[in-house]
Structures are given as structure tokens and as C-alpha cells.
Amino acid sequence: MSLQTLGFESDYARFFAEDDLQGNAFYLNQLPTDEVECILKIKSDVRLSGLPYFVGAFNYLGAKLDYKNFEQYEGKNYKKGEVITFKLPFAIALSGERIALNLLQQSTRISTFTEKFVAIAANKNTKILDTRKTTPGLRQLEKYAVRVGGAHNHRFSQSDAWMIKDNHKTFFGGLEGAWKYFQSMQTFYQNIIVEIHSLEELKLAFDLGVKNIMLDNFSQDDLRSAIAMKKPGVTYEVSGGVKLETLNDFLLDGIDVISIGALTHSAPHIDLSMKIRPVG
Structure with a gap:
């Protein structure tokens, strides 16, 4: 089973609408239906991803492209000028x-x-994660692209964890009230992650028995200090404003994962194009 058969058809309907x-x-x-040769031109140095969506778009219109013929290109690094x-x-x-x-470039x-x-x-020992800061309607594609880039996925939805x-803390009167509320959901296998903003709040989280902690915008x-505790x-998950040039500052022993919204919302533009020429 490929991505083209996993319920993306309704999305193609919206895109083409x-x-x-x-x-x-x-x-x-x-429009003539004569067969033509299509040349996908790589115009930036890239890790190519999103070909299942690329192929699926043409097949939605009635083409019969076999993704197996494209699978060899997915996730590979290409230099500007390759086709x-x-x-x-x-x-x-x-x-x-x-x-x-558009789908291929986004991915x-x-x-x-x-x-x-x-x-x-x-x-x-620290893993790189994405976030839910994705383009509405394109989360599946964007989180797929993160995996092809070699990183890991965080939650796909509000209720994954x-x-x-x-x-939550503001509404429920603090961390303890919010913690009790989510524990009352009684979903035994569902993790609870707590966003922590200070060392004092971290101590309270330990007292409550929190196991999954996001250290948000912590100073070095x-x-x-948190690692020592x-x-x-x-x-421990670190989050908040981590950039490519500052990533090394957060790769500390004791930090399990770093979640980076920029992976999906601030990835720089890359250039791809497609040219058509008659066969023969």
C-alpha cells in the first residue's frame, strides 16, 4: 500500500478545485492526449522527498504512473542540474x-x-523532532518530509499525547490542577507531556510524578541545572527558538529530544521545475 491509497484523494480534490x-x-x-516526455529539473541542492504525492497528483487526473519507478529517487540527495x-x-x-x-517542493x-x-x-544521543506547527491540510505531507530528512515526529494531533x-495551567489554576484533569481522562497508555518554564515548576512536576517534561525556553x-535534577x-524535551546556528548549544547529555517548529514553518525555498517535450 502506498501513500496514494491512504485517503489523500480528498486532498487532491481540494487542491485541483x-x-x-x-x-x-x-x-x-x-487538450491533446499524446504522450510526452516530462523532465523534472532539480535546480537546487536538495534531499528530494514527496514523490508519492507528486505521482499521486497525476494519477488522480487519470495517469497510470507506477510509484515503483520513482521509489529509487525518494529520499536521495541531488545536486543542482540533475534531472x-x-x-x-x-x-x-x-x-x-x-x-x-507544489507538493514536491513543499516536502x-x-x-x-x-x-x-x-x-x-x-x-x-539527542533526537530531533518536529512540532504541530504545520500548514493546515498538509500535516501528513510535512511530517512525512521530516522523516525523510532523518528526524522524528512529535504528535500528529492534540490527542496523540x-x-x-x-x-491549561491558567484555566485549571496551575500545574497541579491541569495534571489532575488530564489524569482524569483515564487513558492508560496515553502519555502526558508537561511544558515547564522554571526550575521551581520543574520541582513541582517531579513531586507530581510527571515523566515527560518539555523544558520551554530555558536558559543554558x-x-x-535541570539536567542535574x-x-x-x-x-527531557527542549523546545523554544532552537535554530540551526544554535543547535549545538542544546545538544547536552541528559536532553533526550529537541522539538523544532522551524523544520516545517521556516524551511528555506528550494527550486524544482518540470518541462515537457514531444516524444520522438
């Missing part, structure tokens, strides 16, 4: 080009950026 393919039925029906070729009916190639490329820019963070952390944040001094069986 934006291009209003039915707006001019005469034009659409008159990948394949064949499609002209009408489908022209109609699907922009949607397919590829994230996997390319993610790979840079993973390379810095390669010899450390409960996360106690500032707004406070991080080292760490108890067996507790996981």
Missing part, C-alpha cells in the same frame, strides 16, 4: 504540473532543511 479545471470544459476536453524523466499524456502533464510540483524543502539539523546532531501548556544555565525514567 483551486485550479478550477472544470472552469473551461471546452479547453479541458480539447528525472518520465512519460505522461500531454493533457495530464499540463493540468497536473503545478499541483504536483523537499522540509526534508532538505531537516537533514541539516540531523547532521549536526548525528553523533549525539496530552500536552499541558500555559493555557537553567538547562544544566533529572530523575531516572524521566524524559
